[in-house]
Amino acid sequence: MNTTIVALSTPRGRSAISVVRMSGDSAIDIAKKFFSPFPTKPNLLKVGSLHTKYFDEQAMCVYFVAPHSYTGENTVEFHCHGGTAIAQAVIETCLDHGAVMAQNGEFSKRAFINGKQNLTNAEGIIEMIDAETASAVKAGANLLENKLGKRIVDLQDRLLDILSACETTLDYPEEDLELPTATTAKRSLQEISSELDELIATSTLGKYAKYGIDVAIVGKPNVGKSSLLNALLGTDRAIVSEIQGTTRDTLSESVNYRDIRFNFVDTAGLRDTNDEIEMEGVKRARRAADSADVVLHVTDDPNDRSVYPTVRPQVRIYNKSDLYDSEPCCVDSLVVSAKYGNVEIIKETLYEMFSAKDIESSDLLITNERHLSCLKRAKAQLEEAIENCDRTTFDIVSNSIKAVWQTLGEITGTTAQEDIIDRIYSKFCLGK
Ligand SMILES: Nc1nc2c(ncn2[C@@H]2O[C@H](COP(=O)(O)OP(=O)(O)OP(=O)(O)O)[C@@H](O)[C@H]2O)c(=O)[nH]1
Ligand SMILES: [Mg+2]
Structure with missing residues (x-):
């Protein structure tokens, strides 16, 4: 005969209901000692009275007979009123009648041992x-x-x-x-x-699919990197100002586009500086770009043809398009205005670039x-x-x-x- 384990299956604390689960050879016999009327059939949730040494709790009870349960063993679940004290009293009652506390994941491990899952x-x-x-x-x-x-x-x-x-x-x-x-x-x-x-x-x-796509936003100071981050997120997350060198540290924030998560990192503007803190910021910006899946190289100069030095894929973003008199020089780039325009084109481009459609449609990754x-x-x-x-x-x-x-x-x-x-x-x- 194996041990019968018990644990709270819902989060601890204040909640609408708590579910206490018990599994093992004696689970049904134990439950019958303090829950009445005990359900007459398996797999059916029944209302009844759960007798603890502190109070009687009106709860619902369902039982499953081995091997037709999640664990493959006899299993009983009590659906009680929420809150710490009630769940605690129900667990204590199970323990007093012979159950033992379950370890983390023990119900699922038993399911594995009983061939219910791999x-x-x-x-x-x-x-x-x-x-x-x-x-x-x-x-x-x-x-x-x-x-x-x-x-x-x-x-x-x-x-x-x-x-x-x-x-x-x-x-x-x-x-x-x-x-x-x-x-x-x-x-x-x-x-x-x-x-x-x-x-x-x-x-x-x-x-x-699991962690999202890491996107580093880099460029010279004041080109609008932080403005771009805010526009991409749709919230006022990063400090924006006309002073060069506003962003000192890296700042990461994620946003879901369709079913895919993009993890954007705003970075300090790249420039030579003697300011110790800013120097560290620039170092961190380069590190963020080195470890990203893609770099957004932002500029606000329509004649800028420069390429950010990285082995990572990059997309050039001409920002502040509202101020341009003519079209930017490089066509294979995105032209946006973080302040006034729509930046969805950036997300759409990244989505295409990473074959995100395939992530959504693939059966097995x-x-x-x-x-x-x-x-x-x-x-x-x-x-x-x-x-x-x-x-x-x-x-x-x-x-x-x-x-x-x-x-x-x-x-x-x-x-x-x-x-x-x-x-x-x-x-x-x-x-x-
Ligand atoms: N006209 C216009 N101004 C913009 C646009 N995007 C940003 N700005 C302005 O450009 C200035 C700098 O913006 P930030 O977003 O702080 O630039 P940054 O690249 O993060 O700057 P650092 O953090 O200093 O490197 C701010 O005054 C913004 O309001 C835009 O699309 N059009
Ligand atoms: Mg900034």
């Missing part, structure tokens, strides 16, 4: 909870729906097929692969390899660093397996293919180490 499902849930844009929610939901898990299982199955095809042509594992077998195996492995490449390549868009590192490792091992096909015995080829299979299994959790599993579930909140 690691990518769990990571999908975390990503959905942490998401701040619709595209990040979608990326998490795809994990939860097991889109990556299914791809991984498919790749693993094909590796096993390759292995068994090789095996049937041999009497002894030490024998060399026959040429036709080796050629077929190699071709199949190469197909898997290019699919891994495709998956790995989606991680760039995955990063944008790699958004998780752990998945990416497993995929890269599997890819390196696969390259080794492909090389081995040419010049080694079956047992060496087979070992290298098994290594790829094993690494891919770490993604879904079938071959993951206990500590990795623990680390993932400890990121969950208490009660999840």
Whole structure:
């Protein structure tokens, strides 16, 4: 018999309702001791009285019978009135009747142990909870729906097929692969390899979906960088003045455009200076540009052809267009007026530039660093397996293919180490 765990599944503090969840072999028996009338059927929320040693609480109760629950175990949920004291009394009552406090993520970890979810499902849930844009929610939901898990299982199955095809042509594992077998195996492995490449390549868009696109606004003092930031955000965030060198530090703020998050960084105007603080500001501005996904190089001079020195992609912005007598000299640039005009064209250009449409429409993006590192490792091992096909015995080829299979299994959790599993579930909140 396993332990029965209990925790508050809603945030602590003042709220409309609190949900207390209990899971384990004895969950239903425990609940029957202090909730009446106990629901007569599973999966139905029923009103009743929850008897604590301090007061009787009118609450709702629902129970699920193993394996038909989130955790795969007997589970009971109490939906009580909100507030700290009521939830605390309900939890205490469960503890007094034999339950123990759950650890962070323990409900979900039990779901994993009971085969109700794999690691990518769990990571999908975390990503959905942490998401701040619709595209990040979608990326998490795809994990939860097991889109990556299914791809991984498919790749693993094909590796096993390759292995068994090789095996049937041999009497002894030490024998060399026959040429036709080796050629077929190699071709199949190469197909898997290019699919891994495709998956790995989606991680760039995955990063944008999850964290947004970092955009540094740089240029000489007074060209209107801070005005531009404010216009892009639609709020009066940064100090604007006609004095050169107004902005000293970097200033970051995010805004969602369609489903994509843009993280704009306003920076100090670039110029030579002896002012110690401003010098530091300029240094920080250059650093922000170096680490950005794209640089907006702002100028207010329509004859300015200069290019900001960076390896990052950049877009030249001619600002203060309301003051120009003629069109700016460079056509491949954006012409705006932060003070009077519409700056949506900047967001639209960035959106196009980063194929943000593909972020919204793609079914599967790699958004998780752990998945990416497993995929890269599997890819390196696969390259080794492909090389081995040419010049080694079956047992060496087979070992290298098994290594790829094993690494891919770490993604879904079938071959993951206990500590990795623990680390993932400890990121969950208490009660999840
Ligand atoms: N006419 C006009 N003035 C603008 C426009 N954008 C900004 N300004 C003015 O230009 C001056 C400088 O604007 P800021 O936004 O502070 O410029 P900055 O590039 O952030 O300057 P530093 O922080 O000093 O580097 C202010 O007086 C703004 O009102 C614009 O589109 N048209
Ligand atoms: Mg400024």
